[in-house]
Amino acid sequence: MPTDKLPSRKEDFAEWYNQLVIKAELADYAPVRGCMVVRPYGWALWENIQQALDRRFKVTGHVNAAFPLFIPMSFLEKEKEHVEGFSPELAIVTIGGGEKLEEPLVVRPTSETIIGYMYSKWIKSYRDLPVLINQWGNVVRWELRTKLFLRTLEFYWQEGHTAHATSQEAEEETLRMLNVYADFAINDGAVPVIPGYKSESEKFAGAVRSTTIEAMMGDTRALQAGTSHFLGQNFAKAFDIRFLDRNNDLQYVWTTSWGLSTRFIGAIIMTHGDDQGLVLPPKLAPIQVVVVPIYKNDEEKSLVMPVVEDIKRQLTDINQGFRIHVDNREEVTPGFKFNDWELRGVPLRIEIGPKDVSKDNVAFARRDLPGKEGKSFGPQTQLLAQVAEALMTIQASIHNRALAFRESNTHEPKDLEELKTIIQSGWAFAWWCGKVECETRIKDDTKATPRCIPLEQPGGEGKCIVCGERSTQKVYFARAY
Ligand SMILES: [Zn+2]
Numbered sequence: 001m002p003t004d005k006l007p008s009r010k011e012d013f014a015e016w017y018n019q020l021v022i023k024a025e026l027a028d029y030a031p032v033r034g035c036m037v038v039r040p041y042g043w044a045l046w047e048n049i050q051q052a053l054d055r056r057f058k059v060t061g062h063v064n065a066a067f068p069l070f071i072p073m074s075f076l077e078k079e080k081e082h083v084e085g086f087s088p089e090l091a092i093v094t095i096g097g098g099e100k101l102e103e104p105l106v107v108r109p110t111s112e113t114i115i116g117y118m119y120s121k122w123i124k125s126y127r128d129l130p131v132l133i134n135q136w137g138n139v140v141r142w143e144l145r146t147k148l149f150l151r152t153l154e155f156y157w158q159e160g161h162t163a164h165a166t167s168q169e170a171e172e173e174t175l176r177m178l179n180v181y182a183d184f185a186i187n188d189g190a191v192p193v194i195p196g197y198k199s200e201s202e203k204f205a206g207a208v209r210s211t212t213i214e215a216m217m218g219d220t221r222a223l224q225a226g227t228s229h230f231l232g233q234n235f236a237k238a239f240d241i242r243f244l245d246r247n248n249d250l251q252y253v254w255t256t257s258w259g260l261s262t263r264f265i266g267a268i269i270m271t272h273g274d275d276q277g278l279v280l281p282p283k284l285a286p287i288q289v290v291v292v293p294i295y296k297n298d299e300e301k302s303l304v305m306p307v308v309e310d311i312k313r314q315l316t317d318i319n320q321g322f323r324i325h326v327d328n329r330e331e332v333t334p335g336f337k338f339n340d341w342e343l344r345g346v347p348l349r350i351e352i353g354p355k356d357v358s359k360d361n362v363a364f365a366r367r368d369l370p371g372k373e374g375k376s377f378g379p380q381t382q383l384l385a386q387v388a389e390a391l392m393t394i395q396a397s398i399h400n401r402a403l404a405f406r407e408s409n410t411h412e413p414k415d416l417e418e419l420k421t422i423i424q425s426g427w428a429f430a431w432w433c434g435k436v437e438c439e440t441r442i443k444d445d446t447k448a449t450p451r452c453i454p455l456e457q458p459g460g461e462g463k464c465i466v467c468g469e470r471s472t473q474k475v476y477f478a479r480a481y
């Protein structure tokens with residue numbers, strides 16, 4: 001069991017992250033370079049993310065289906081920008097069952113093409129629209145520089161694919177799902193995000209417009225945490241997805257796609273984590289409450305354990321219970337257990353020792369406030385209400401802390417020189433004319449890119465931070481993962 005200390009985040013943020021993922025047993029390196037094994041603790045976190053999103057997808061009228069892992073190579077070639085964008089990252093199967101295949105098969109990097117092909121068979125009339133399908137699955141992109149959860153050859157995600165009768169409906173869907181992602185990130189992940197549009201050069205290969213939710217990580221770099229795309233009629237034309245409208249005219253559909261992946265686990269780690277380890281948002285944490293019994297001998301144990309059993313019974317109420325774990329390991333000390341669960345980011349710890357038993361108390365320790373500050377005591381009764389209150393407080397508190405961090409590290413530069421300084425340790429919020437030359441200039445000078453053009457604009461107009469031309473859009477520039 002790992003006991004050696006993590007590097008501090010200040011000292012080496014990248015190494016802190018790499019070691020934390022391994023030590024907290026979220027994931028491990030696979031024998032194939034760049035692949036990831038998601039361990040049970042990490043998968044439990046992903047399952048909670050899945051449930052939180054899936055609930056929202058269903059409420060907004062979507063259904064789930066499953067499409068194949070293999071896509072004929074010729075499908076990808078049908079949409080020019082799409083194939084150009086994805087070609088360098090493709091894994092291609094040329095042999096099946098010992099025989100050379102007539103047509104190479106691509107291991108899906110994303111499923112617009114195969115789903116577009118199927119939609120052209122299923123959609124005939126305006127009565128068939130809209131089609132609102134999501135799939136949960138895995139995809140493969142042959143990345144060169146990889147990092148667990150953030151960028152791996154194979155990753156898990158959901159991809160929604162919808163088809164609509166009008167451009168307006170498809171644009172509305174694109175924003176609806178962006179808002180679903182933002183709502184999930186903020187309210188369940190406690191990750192403050194800024195929803196906005198991607199610049200031309202940052203958009204999805206094959207999209208007319210891409211939108212994103214951007215989050216600031218603990219080292220002030222930006223992370224794209226979810227995206228949705230308005231695909232116009234690009235894929236409808238490539239795959240001949242047409243329908244007879246109310247006037248009996250044949251029309252191409254308008255499509256969208258949207259995805260959020262296991263990358264979001266990286267966002268949670270880097271938004272909330274501290275030098276002791278993970279800090280998980282209560283709504284998504286695999287274990288919300290850990291109970292640590294404290295005793296030195298059998299006599300104390302016989303006092304403490306019945307109370308522990310009672311706590312467990314109170315908190316695992318079938319209707320309103322919590323995800324709780326009792327750490328009754330005999331071979332390690334309570335102090336070791338405290339560190340272990342802090343490393344794993346369990347939001348709330350309940351300690352119960354002989355003193356607490358005699359006082360009819362339990363001790364609470366909040367993960368987000370290590371040490372004395374996060375300690376409190378409460379009666380052994382009505383634990384459901386006490387724990388619910390504590391978890392709600394933690395959920396709000398880590399969100400507000402992350403939001404305050406982003407705000408204190410976001411600045412408005414008055415000129416390009418100032419922008420360059422700001423980018424070293426934060427985000428710059430500046431007017432941008434929209435020209436690619438100005439974007440490239442910033443990228444070349446600072447490695448920062450326009451992360452998003454926020455939906456919510458301050459209004460008015462200003463001068464492009466690079467060329468000085470008139471601009472009506474303010475943009476976040478940052479270095480990104
Ligand atoms: Zn400009």
